[in-house]
Amino acid sequence: xxxxxxxxxxxxxxxxxxxxxxxxxxxxxxxxSGLIIDYRVWNAGDDTEIFTTHTRGIDNEEIxxxxxxxxxAGADNARERGLYGAGQDLLKDAFSGNVRGMGPGVAxxxxxxxxxxxxVVFTADKTAPGAFNYxxxxxxxxxxxxxxxxxxxxxxxxxIFDIYDIKGNQMVTLKTPEEYYDMxxxxxxxxxxxxxxxxxxxxxxxQAAAISxxxxxxxxGKYIGKDDPAAVVRAQSGFPATGEVLEGFALGHLVTxxxxxxxxxxxxxxxLRYSQCTRFDGPPRITGLAFSMKxxxxxxxxxxxxxxxxxxxREQCMRVADYLRRHGPFEPHRLPPDAMEYTTLxxxxxxxxxxxxxx
Ligand code: 13P
Ligand code: 13P
Ligand code: MG
Ligand code: MG
Numbered sequence: 001x002x003x004x005x006x007x008x009x010x011x012x013x014x015x016x017x018x019x020x021x022x023x024x025x026x027x028x029x030x031x032x033s034g035l036i037i038d039y040r041v042w043n044a045g046d047d048t049e050i051f052t053t054h055t056r057g058i059d060n061e062e063i064x065x066x067x068x069x070x071x072x073a074g075a076d077n078a079r080e081r082g083l084y085g086a087g088q089d090l091l092k093d094a095f096s097g098n099v100r101g102m103g104p105g106v107a108x109x110x111x112x113x114x115x116x117x118x119x120v121v122f123t124a125d126k127t128a129p130g131a132f133n134y135x136x137x138x139x140x141x142x143x144x145x146x147x148x149x150x151x152x153x154x155x156x157x158x159x160i161f162d163i164y165d166i167k168g169n170q171m172v173t174l175k176t177p178e179e180y181y182d183m184x185x186x187x188x189x190x191x192x193x194x195x196x197x198x199x200x201x202x203x204x205x206x207q208a209a210a211i212s213x214x215x216x217x218x219x220x221g222k223y224i225g226k227d228d229p230a231a232v233v234r235a236q237s238g239f240p241a242t243g244e245v246l247e248g249f250a251l252g253h254l255v256t257x258x259x260x261x262x263x264x265x266x267x268x269x270x271x272l273r274y275s276q277c278t279r280f281d282g283p284p285r286i287t288g289l290a291f292s293m294k295x296x297x298x299x300x301x302x303x304x305x306x307x308x309x310x311x312x313x314r315e316q317c318m319r320v321a322d323y324l325r326r327h328g329p330f331e332p333h334r335l336p337p338d339a340m341e342y343t344t345l346x347x348x349x350x351x352x353x354x355x356x357x358x359x
Contacts, residue, residue, distance in 0.1 A: 001049065001050070001051050001052075001105075001106070001107040001108065001121060001123075001210075001212070001230045001231075001232050002050050002052075002064070002067035002071075002099060002104050002105070002106050003044075003047050003048060003049040003050065003104060003105045003123065003212070003228070003230050004047065004048060004071045004088075004089035004090060004103055004104040004105065005046050005047045005048070005085060005088040005089040005225050005228065006019065006023075006048050006071050006074045006075040006078050006086065006087055006088065006089065006090065007019060007046075007074070007075060007078025007079070007083035007084060007085055007086035007087065007088065008045075008046030008078075008083055008084055008085060009083060009084070010084070011084050011281070012045070012046045012084065012085060012126075012225070012277060012281055013045070013046060013276050013277055013278060013281075014043065014045060014046060014275065014276035014277070015043040015045075015046055015047070015048055016078070016081070016083055018077065018081065019048070019074045019077045019078045019081070019083065020041060020042075020043060020048060020074070022070075022073050022074050022077045023041055023048055023050065023070045023071060023073065023074040024041045024070075026066070026069060026070040026073055027039045027041055027050055027052065027066065027067075027070050030052075030066045035054065035062060035063070035066060036052040036053065036054040036063070036066070037052075037053045037054055037055070037295070037296030037297060038052070038053045038293070038296055038297050038298045039051060039052045039053070039298075040289070040291075040298060040301060042123070042272060042289070043123075043272070043275060044123035044124060044125040044228065044230075044275050044285065044286075044287045045125025045126060045228070045275050045276060045277045045285055046084075046085070046125060046277070047089075047123065047125055047228045048071065048074060049121075049123045049230060050067050050070060050071070051121055051232075051289075052066075052067075053293060053296035053297075053298065054296065055296065057110050058108040058109065058110050059098060059100075059108070061097050061098065064095075064097070064098050064099045064100075064106075065095055067099060067104065068090075068095045068099050068102065068104070069095070071089075071090060071104060072087075072090060075087035075090050085225065088224060088225050089103040089104055089105075089216065089224070089225060090102065090103050090104070091103035091216070091219050091220050091224070092219075100214065101214075101219055102219070103214070103216060103219060103220075103224075104214070105129075105212030105213075105214045105227060105228070105229055105230055106212050106214065107210040107211055107212040107229075107230050107231055107232050108210055108232075109197070109207040109209075109210040109232060110206075110207070111205075111206040111207050111234070112204070112206065113293070113294075113295065113296070114205075114237055114238075116236070116237070116292060116294075117234065117292070117293055117294075118234070118235040118236050118242055118290060118291070118292055119232060119233070119234055119235070119290070119291050119292075119293065120232075120233045120234075120235055120242060120245050120246070120288055120289070120290045120291075120304065121230065121231070121232050121233075121288065121289050121290075121291070122230060122231040122232075122233065122286055122287070122288045123228075123230045123286075123287050123288075124228055124229050124230070124267065124284065124285065124286045124287075125228045125275065125277055125284065125285050126226060126228065126257040126258050126261075126265075126277050126281060126282045126283070126284040126285065127226060127228060127229065127255040127256065127257035127258075127267060127284040128190070128191070128215075128226055128227050128228075128229065128255065128256050128257055128261075129166070129194045129211060129212060129213040129214070129215070129227055129229040130187075130190025130191055130193075130194050130255070130256065131190070131229060131255040131256075131257070131267055131284070131286075132194070132195060132211045132229055132231050133187040133188075133190050133193070133194060133195050134190075134248070134251075134253045135248030135249050135253070136195045136198060136209060136211065136231070136233075136248065137183070137184070137187060137195065138247070138248040139209075139233070139240050139244060139245050139247070139248040140158075140159040140161070140176070140198050140208065140209070140240065141158070141159065141161075141176040141177065141180055141183070145244065145247050145248055146240045146244040146247070147244065148240055148241060148244060149177075149240075154202070154237070154238040155238070155239070155240065157201045157202075158175060158176045158177045158178070158201060159175075159176055159198050159199065159200060159201065159208060160173060160174070160175050160176075160198070160199040160200075160201060161173065161174050161175075161176065161183060161195055161197070161198055161199075162195070162196045162197040162198075162199075163183065163186055163187060163193050163194070163195055163196065164193065164194050164195075164196045164213050165186075165192060165193055166191075166192065166193070166194055166213060166215055166218075167192055168192075171196070172186070174186075175201070190255070190256065191256065191338075191339055194211065194213045195209075195211055196210070196211055196213050197209065197210055197211070200238055200239065202238060205238045205239070207234075208233065208234050208239050209231060209232065209233045209234070210231065210232045211229060211230075211231040212227075212229045212230045212231070213229070214227055215227050217342035222342060223260075223261060223342045223343045223344060225261065226256075226257045226261035228257075233245050235290075242290060242304075246288065246304055246305075249267070249269045249286055249288075249305075249313070250310075250313055251313070251316075252266040252267060252268055252269070252313045252314070252316050252317035252320065253266065253267055254266055254267075254320075255267045255284050256335055256339060257282070257284045258280060258281060258282040258283060258284055259280045259281045259282065260281070260343060260344070261343060262334060262335050262339075262340060262343050262345070263280075263282075263324075263333055263334055263335060264324065264332055264333060264334075264335065265280075265282055265283040265284050265320075265321055265324060265333075266283055266284070266316070266317040266320040266321055266324075267283075267284045267285070267286050267317070268283050268284065268285050268286070268313070268314055268317035268318070268321075269285075269286050269287075269288070269305040269310050269313055269314065270285050270286070270287060270305055270310075270314070271287070271303045271305050271306030272287055272289075272303050272306075273306075275287050279318075279321060280321075280325060282321070283317060283318070283321040286305070287303075287305060288303075288304040288305055289301035289302065289303060289304065290302040290304050
């Protein structure tokens with residue numbers, strides 16, 4: 001899964017089909033040439049998402065170049081047609097072996113395919129990588145979310161989590177259930193610690209989930225856009241059931257992002273057709289596509305939040321969104337100062353600096 005905001009219609013609202021087709025065409029050619037086995041290109045709000053299956057492993061130069069070239073061609077098209085924020089997330093022009101550190105978000109994993117391998121791909125808009133901490137933790141570590149942790153012997157031993165300290169540029173591996181409380185001590189701070197990978201304790205099953213953790217401001221040194229993340233999660237037969245995976249999103253939990261990447265708001269699960277951010281450029285959204293695959297070949301996707309079963313979550317999200325909105329520029333709707341450091345706020349505060357007198 002490699003994704004970037006390469007431009008959108010009418011502000012940061014939604015990608016444009018014409019631009020997406022340009023991206024899609026290049027990825028389709030890579031399938032024809034045999035570089036990748038299969039693919040799907042779609043959007044979450046204003047972000048273009050490229051999902052591919054292949055046998056070249058993670059961090060493969062040719063695969064990364066394909067994604068970069070396709071996104072770049074899309075960005076050129078977006079620029080020509082005056083889309084907003086064209087090429088927003090492509091922070092560097094020349095490809096140098098890997099898209100990591102160039103702007104796009106990356107969530108890759110390598111595994112031995114099971115006889116049936118259901119995969120759910122989540123793509124979020126108007127939020128940040130830490131948005132996945134809460135659902136991924138509930139899915140893989142919380143027995144009140146995932147019944148299989150209690151009743152399925154294949155899940156009962158728990159899972160292994162790679163957690164990135166994104167500001168300290170280091171990582172730690174923790175196991176649940178034995179280190180569950182330690183893990184929560186870290187990942188509750190969603191701006192500092194993010195879950196990057198989850199593994200089964202059964203080595204044969206291997207990796208269960210991968211989450212994109214790229215931080216745009218870390219590359220650009222200033223606010224460009226939010227680092228709208230993506231996650232790939234494997235389900236069933238040794239992993240949580242698909243319904244247990246989706247259950248992690250039933251709260252509509254609060255995440256950072258939303259307007260100007262500067263506000264807290266609820267993460268609303270929506271079908272792809274509602275993946276356009278309009279109310280105060282939001283609220284933050286999560287979309288999900290479930291696939292089955294065989295030898296890397298993908299079935300048609302199921303748009304997992306396209307179900308009235310999620311109406312109650314969506315309604316709750318909009319009540320919370322409406323309530324938070326009435327706080328206007330006040331915390332905790334607006335993010336605290338350290339999170340605002342990379343936004344445009346410091347430029348406003350600069351002006352007042354000379355006016356301050358000691359107390
Ligand atoms: P089925 O009986 O429909 O296969 O469902 C099994 C299951 O585990 C659902 O979570
Ligand atoms: P994106 O990060 O989705 O481009 O949104 C940026 C923004 O400023 C929204 O208000
Ligand atoms: Mg944008
Ligand atoms: Mg976006």
